[in-house]
Amino acid sequence: MKLFFEYPNCTTCKRAKKFLKENGIEFKEISLKDKTPTKAQIKAVQGSMGIKRLFNTSGKTYRDLNLKENFENLSVDEAIKLLANDGSLVKRPVLIDEENKIFLIGFKEKDWNVLLKK
Template sequence: MTTIMYGIPNCDTIKKARKWLENAGISFEFHDYRKQGINQEMVSTFCQHLGWEAVLNKRGTTYRQLTQEQKDGLNASNAVTLLVENPAMIKRPILVVNDQYFIGFKAEQYQEIFS
């Protein structure tokens, strides 16, 4: 089973998800957006599997700092570019398990994924 978690290590949700996987004895690779980077192809793939609206984190400070014009003009084609430029706006974590994509962390959801 191939499991990759994408995110940034200092995120509280990432910390919870990583701890859950470690406690469950599930081996996974962690892809740190800040250290290992992110590109157009990767974000496009996330958006294809999960939908760009789900991938876009509207709760974070980075999103809130956008102008109203930028927020109003968001669509499938320009969201990817914006997310590549601002990886902190990608909802976390994104988990890829055997080519299936999941977003966010809830213990119940992870239990279901790995059962």
């Protein structure tokens, strides 16, 4: 099962969800306000993308934690812990398809077309 982490009111998330539905791709919706990806899921995603790409760098929490200036001082484990503990730090939407080893962050339709081949 594909896991779709989102903020329900996010317009980018809505576009991604529409893409999934229009293409008949089954997924489970998970609100980042209620649940974040697990540390293991974050590790899998960051392994294919790099940890910084998983952060919502334009969000208030990112700014409040002064991560722009201090990100380079974080270990990967510290960064993963931050993401797993606070959904507002996670760039959205996130789609995790562990079975097919597909991990998508943000929504760019050309990137998400990889799902149509599975």
